[in-house]
Amino acid sequence: MSCKLMLISQGAAFMTDALVNNLIRSGTEIISVAPSIAAIGAQKDKTDIMLLFAGEYILNYPDVLVYLKDICDDGDLALCIIGYENELAAIHKLIPKRVIMREFLRPFEVKDLTAELLDVVKNAEELKKGRHILLVDDDVTFLRLMQEWLSMKYRITAVKSGMQAITYIAVHTPDLILLDYDMPITPGPQIMEMIRSEPNSAGIPIIFLTGKSDRESVMNVMRLKPQGYLLKSMSKEEIISAVDNYFATKKWKTVLK
Numbered sequence: 001m002s003c004k005l006m007l008i009s010q011g012a013a014f015m016t017d018a019l020v021n022n023l024i025r026s027g028t029e030i031i032s033v034a035p036s037i038a039a040i041g042a043q044k045d046k047t048d049i050m051l052l053f054a055g056e057y058i059l060n061y062p063d064v065l066v067y068l069k070d071i072c073d074d075g076d077l078a079l080c081i082i083g084y085e086n087e088l089a090a091i092h093k094l095i096p097k098r099v100i101m102r103e104f105l106r107p108f109e110v111k112d113l114t115a116e117l118l119d120v121v122k123n124a125e126e127l128k129k130g131r132h133i134l135l136v137d138d139d140v141t142f143l144r145l146m147q148e149w150l151s152m153k154y155r156i157t158a159v160k161s162g163m164q165a166i167t168y169i170a171v172h173t174p175d176l177i178l179l180d181y182d183m184p185i186t187p188g189p190q191i192m193e194m195i196r197s198e199p200n201s202a203g204i205p206i207i208f209l210t211g212k213s214d215r216e217s218v219m220n221v222m223r224l225k226p227q228g229y230l231l232k233s234m235s236k237e238e239i240i241s242a243v244d245n246y247f248a249t250k251k252w253k254t255v256l257k
Helices: 014-025 037-046 056-060 062-072 085-094 110-129 140-148 160-168 188-196 213-222 235-250
Strands: 004-008 031-032 051-052 079-081 102-103 133-136 155-159 176-178 204-209 228-231
Touching: 004 037, 014 031, 014 110, 031 037, 037 062, 051 062, 051 110, 051 188, 056 062, 056 085, 056 160, 062 079, 062 235, 079 110, 085 102, 102 110, 133 140, 133 160, 140 235, 155 160, 155 213, 160 176, 160 188, 176 235, 188 204, 228 235
Parallel strands: 004 031, 004 051, 051 079, 079 102, 133 155, 133 176, 176 204, 204 228
Antiparallel strands: none
16 A cells, blocks of 8 residues: 655755656656645645645635644544745744654755654654554643544554544444544534444444443443543553554453453
């Protein structure tokens, strides 16, 4: 499965042409687009990595920067940026550093930058082959924390509501859904019922996320027959270990003693 890189830049230039040629020779498929929401949006579903080649022009496209933040913030797309120090500082005002996978400071040697980008491509290819987890939680702080913890080992897509999850799985099939039990408007149990009512998504395993650790609350969760549950109070190591164990055995180890 080849990795596709979207190069976002304005106009042809010697450095971008040299970089593109090196990447193509190394087997990377390049999609070149102009810095516009329409152009990026038309190709984003065919792309694994977004590479923004910044320049003074980028300061005239704040809407594009906000759009890149929004589509890369859920973790499905890797965002890399090439730019001078002042350009990167301006970009950080609209795209938080946590959304950016890698930054490359200009000036640069084309050969060295090609090698670094190929490492990014290799990592993206490995993630594509790995397990894919859909993380669903209305608590943005917890969502980002879980995404940070799990993204080193798994490909994570993060959404902030149950209906966003339903929309996502209409066209994607993750290997596991980590679903918040106590979401407002449409709670976790209702979302699970909707997922399991559709033939194309009925087989996706679901593990509930819950902040309630008393035995009665946990038993109420498990009566719905998810594949398991995670307490939000668990440590990073405990959560990663629990997910690892589930994928290894397809069985859930009870958290409560």
